[in-house]
Amino acid sequence: MKKFIFNFNTKEISSFKNSKNILGGKGANLSEMTNLGFPVPPGFIISTEVCEIFYKNNKSLNKNIIKEIFKELKKIEINLGKKLGDKKDPLLLSVRSGARVSMPGMMDTILNLGLNDITTIALGKKTSNFRFANDSYRRFIQMYSGVVLGIENYKFEEIIENYKLTKGVLLDTDLDEDDLGNLVKDFKDLVKNETKKEFPQDLSKQLLGAVSSVFLSWESNRAKVYRKLNQIPSTWGTAVNVQSMVFGNMGNDCATGVVFTRNPSNGKNEIYGEYLINAQGEDVVAGTRTPQYITLKAKNESKSNEKSLEESMPKLFKQLVKNLKKLETYYKDMQDVEFTIENKKLWILQTRSGKRTSKSAVKIAVDMVKEKLISKKQAIMRIEPSSLDTLLHPTLDEKSKIEVIANGLPASPGAASGRVVFSSDEAERLNDMMQNTILVRIETSPEDIHGMHAAKGILTSRGGMTSHAAVVARGMGRPCVSGSSEIEIDYSKKIFKTKNYEIKEGDVITIDGSAGRIILGEVKTIKPEMSGDFSKVMSWADNYRKLKIRTNSETPADSKIAREFGAEGIGLCRTEHMFFDEERILSVRQMILSKSRENRDNALSKLLPHQRNDFIEIFKIMSGFPVTVRLLDPPLHEFLPRNSNEILDVAKSLNLNSKDVETRISELHEQNPMLGHRGCRLAISFPEIYEMQCRAIFEALVECKKRKFKSIIPEIMIPLVSTEAEIKIMKDLVIRVAKEVQKEYKTKVDFLVGTMIELPRAAIKAQDIAKHAEFFSFGTNDLTQTTFGISRDDSSKFLNDYIENKIFDIDPFISIDEGVGELIEIASNKGRKQNKKIKLGICGEHGGDPKSIHFCSKTGLHYVSCSPYRVPVARLAAAQAELKK
């Protein structure tokens, strides 16, 4: 006969292949612990298969199942020496749902089942606490009536409220033993009124009613919606767990507590937790009584006067420690354990992997390797890569009191405090006076780079996680909160408003870029520590990963940081960032405003030495590693002045008529600059720009050779290619300049020419483009924009609606979308087919996202490139991806 009901201690369970499918997640875990010999309150599981039978059987339990249920109940009674309905020592039960995967709060639960008029008295006597017994009964009636009998909860609440009014008290706790007894009566009357029957005193009926209700709750509306949203098949069904209740509040030989097998905040290998004598689990959490420490050491360290468990119940403490040790050894991870002591007997109610801070995650993983509890591979898999981010940036001191005045997107991690400024110039001015500032802008543009550098943090009211502000801030390692629609900025009045505050220029605020919080005043921050454990985990990861990790950087400072974080070259050096430097921007503008090739050449020749020096510095820092240089990408109008004062200045400096400058600016205006005259399209129109840039690269190479720096091979990257002809023409240009430089300096230069794949057409026609490209670098930011037809600068207006409607599980600018991923796969396959040796990498923001890194590894790319501060995250994620293969 097929088994539908399983006692927790059924031996075979552990050999089940898919025990969770049959027993549900909760049941499988309880059963596992029971079988391992942990003191788990006894119970049994009605399997998920019964759920299906239940629905087929006209939503009722069949005779065989009922028979089995009572057979298993008997075993519990024998085990505990308690009996359902016993007048002296009544057994109480919990009846809970338990699907394959956790569906928190979506299905029904009934506690304290087994109470009726008689057993309530027995419970009162046994605990010497009739108030507790009456309150338990009152709660049980309310819960059971709601779940099983379908009586709306508010009707019970009304009775309580009226009773309190009549008695003239405010709180439930003001009600005494007799009051609660009266309420029990009133509740029973309500049930009779509503159902025309007495509240069931027959405890067997109570049990079967509860079991049926849990099965019925599988098809409740909220469960259906939850399943739909989480793509859980309705065929799975739920199991039902029937378990004996234990009480930590039956006297002073009782207790209840929560304990971690290691210290979750610093990772130290010491038991850490809290407990209360003669209490229920919720008392520990609720904060009505101050919990006591578990260990003597913790008690002493925090100078508490209350006895630790180690002191008050030394024997049980030892039992607990032994159990904790066993649990950790078995699960090979730090455990978060709930326990109850009922009349000197220890019960383990639950165990699960404990949440921990990023820092302790690293420490615990390293320690467990030392303790030979886990392997290095397991240690690597144990750390959530994105959690490393917080280790690399200053964080808020969580002990400080803070007042959050608004929220935004956590665009760039870290915390910073400073005076509010509304312009980049002001940020720079105050920075020169050694004052910390937070730059607050509606949105930022490339003209704000100097201000973003000068400020300690950036706050914008518009733009998503991949807006200009967010991308640049992450690149610079500056904390940033972006797209905070809760603040309203008024540049003219130099203020910003939140719902309740008005912040003036000069006021001090703190931003928490890891959580997207905007906080009033200054908050202490904690500096990051690159501990020995951290670097140990990194070196293990490096041993396993195959993906190379490069960085996106165009400044010596960033390049140095990236190298310290372990970057193996530069995957994206955005040369346009070099154009905004104060010394250069005028020449850039001269070039753009020129009407003749001659004048343009003149301006470019002024830029050449600057670019050359940039490259020399970067090549030196990256000695031995590849450096991918992307030639000029953004549309020219981004470099032009915006307001009339600036226009006047520029006109004066360049000896031009300001009207002409305005005309040129309006000529260069674009409806959709993202899709405009940029990237290699600029170089098709004005090849001299790329010629200058290539010359700067090659002359830098020659100079590095002269100075005997370790050689690097630059990878010259052509942006925004969509056709074979474009890459062909551009490659010819690069090679032509290389030959000129080689001839002039009589020295050979080595380099690669490749392209960004950032347009769907480039992906689709990759076989043609690969004829001329030695590498592809997937520009996933733009590729996502064009594949979806979504501008990331504008997406903040509807992204929330999209997340709310579950159209996006996750912002596709954060993790590579599967449609975009398909294009990357198509391009990779077509590229490799044409050119076996083609180098493949990605350089979009996704290069630092663990999920995307897994995708890159699976797709067979050679490297990912990310902002300097994401390099360690990427190193770890790349190792995990490899280990998962």
Add this chain to the structure above:
Amino acid sequence: MKKFIFNFNTKEISSFKNSKNILGGKGANLSEMTNLGFPVPPGFIISTEVCEIFYKNNKSLNKNIIKEIFKELKKIEINLGKKLGDKKDPLLLSVRSGARVSMPGMMDTILNLGLNDITTIALGKKTSNFRFANDSYRRFIQMYSGVVLGIENYKFEEIIENYKLTKGVLLDTDLDEDDLGNLVKDFKDLVKNETKKEFPQDLSKQLLGAVSSVFLSWESNRAKVYRKLNQIPSTWGTAVNVQSMVFGNMGNDCATGVVFTRNPSNGKNEIYGEYLINAQGEDVVAGTRTPQYITLKAKNESKSNEKSLEESMPKLFKQLVKNLKKLETYYKDMQDVEFTIENKKLWILQTRSGKRTSKSAVKIAVDMVKEKLISKKQAIMRIEPSSLDTLLHPTLDEKSKIEVIANGLPASPGAASGRVVFSSDEAERLNDMMQNTILVRIETSPEDIHGMHAAKGILTSRGGMTSHAAVVARGMGRPCVSGSSEIEIDYSKKIFKTKNYEIKEGDVITIDGSAGRIILGEVKTIKPEMSGDFSKVMSWADNYRKLKIRTNSETPADSKIAREFGAEGIGLCRTEHMFFDEERILSVRQMILSKSRENRDNALSKLLPHQRNDFIEIFKIMSGFPVTVRLLDPPLHEFLPRNSNEILDVAKSLNLNSKDVETRISELHEQNPMLGHRGCRLAISFPEIYEMQCRAIFEALVECKKRKFKSIIPEIMIPLVSTEAEIKIMKDLVIRVAKEVQKEYKTKVDFLVGTMIELPRAAIKAQDIAKHAEFFSFGTNDLTQTTFGISRDDSSKFLNDYIENKIFDIDPFISIDEGVGELIEIASNKGRKQNKKIKLGICGEHGGDPKSIHFCSKTGLHYVSCSPYRVPVARLAAAQAELKK
């Protein structure tokens, strides 16, 4: 032995499978005519295979080849009774290149070969024209020296110039027989000086030198570049044609002329052409003498006094007519023939398909079917679909004198004259006063629709062939010249400037949208005639085509025109165009400016009856045919006022604070509106908009049923879908509204729900989207924009550079690009795999482009949709596509 040299009259030639590959295009044609018995001056072909041998043989002709050449030469001499170098009747030859495909002007040609000191005298005697003989010799030395001996041309020109200076004359024609004799001497001296040898008097050497030079010119730089640009393999090589020269200027029994087998300007089946007695071919073309008509009829009709060929040489005229008849019957097409009469002997020098006007193309095709010369299928293939365009629009009277003041893109065909206006309001004002206007704008926006309707033509200085102005103008059938960068518009002064002109508001100009010309003043136009021949060809096309042809239309007027042109339903009804109507725009603005759902619903309820009426009218016109209604697509800010006066007006009308209106406008501003909050993204945020639109559609259906109109099934199209979730949510919305309406009116409504595929992600994930879509309509405009990452509004800035650099053969917004095409194929295949019954069509601008229609046919789409005026073009192109399969 393998044959390398072929006499024109070699019988086997016609049985060669790929005669052009061996003989070259020119040689194959001359040989074909010779074999058919036409009087072609005799000659022979040195095959393309010799070219390869020539290059392998160190760029020289081998002995066997040389031997064969002289063997074939002998045959010509016998045939004509003339001999190379003969002192009385010398044979003169032309030596020309002839590759597989025509490479006009890229390789070398030598005429009059066979002249030396002796034969020149013979030629003088024979023609009684020593000036002609000396001039021929002089020209021959110059040509031969340039091509074979490598002496630069300018050196000969210098000698001529100096000679004229010394003699004090200006023109070459002022030089007499003796002068030319002197020049011959000077030329020969130059040759001796440069080559250290005499100019070759040995005519065999002349011949071999010329042949070698033609082979060498296959590898000349210009030939190489031309091949590269046109993807002609260098392995093909060229053939060389050696042919005897004939002269129409050897006396009064000589003549030369050009003749068409039918009248090319009206298509009538009558010989039409011109000739001159005692003249060379170039005299007919050059216009120094007025040519005479070939037929008596033509002479009489044009009241000429000069004798027709029919009168002056009646016998030869008859011979010519017989030959023309034979040529047309053989080639089954109207021929353009060059002939020469040398001493009463008729020679046919060339025949080719004659160029003709669109109107005559149609007439000739229909006539030839009647004459049983060609089949209906052939007739359909004979007409260039895009040429029909000119038949459907007014055209400039080509007899008028015109002054083109600037050029732009031929954005919408047809011609129109009117007063220049710079605003849509002014166009409307003048239209109300019955004045014709040309609306001149930097670019147009949806707010200009009323002005574009009111004006007779549209001229813009920005935007490409698919800019707003161009698309809307084509849809309306208004002529339009777009993106004319040669004009500079100054709105404030109400003028526009060209290089040489300043045009003020009120000045009259004419635009020619078929050729992109802007013309000063008014020019007569000719109205189109939809002749019987035209409709006959259309009905033949309809018999063969399988693709359905729909139209893009949202007004009753356009829908009627499209029906008249044969449209089989509407493929794209852009509901937003209905929003700009004066009566409605205020409600639209109210909706957008609303902060509450209630206020928004109120505004929408005002729009509902208007939309319903629109649909009733359109459904009535399209009775029995499908109508695809696209729900609101553009971003909301397109509907908002732009200047401060308008803002004030709107604020007043809606009882709002103008500051609030401004704030809302700036909130709605987008960086890249093309990639912004539009399409179904709007409906995710504000579902009430689509709900209103669906209700309008369904209520219109109910009303049509009530009025007993022939039923139509609307295809409700959701724009800008990129994910399965979007189409799912939208389909649910449509069905919900349908159920509501069905319940309210107690009547069933039938409809389909589908989506535009206009984003790469939608194409890539088509299998998921097809789960919910009953049809796909490819929105190739937006799909091209996103696939390439090119905004068509901004592309005019670099499109020219792209065409010049041959990156685009053709603007991808005109003909479907192959990368975009791959996405369409992917989507079609994935869509069909998921849903066999899925309807597929396209509704972008490409729907009216013949090349794209071929692609759609090949890809298995069910219909194309285009603007009303392109419907006949599409019908013909669809038939051709089917016939080519």
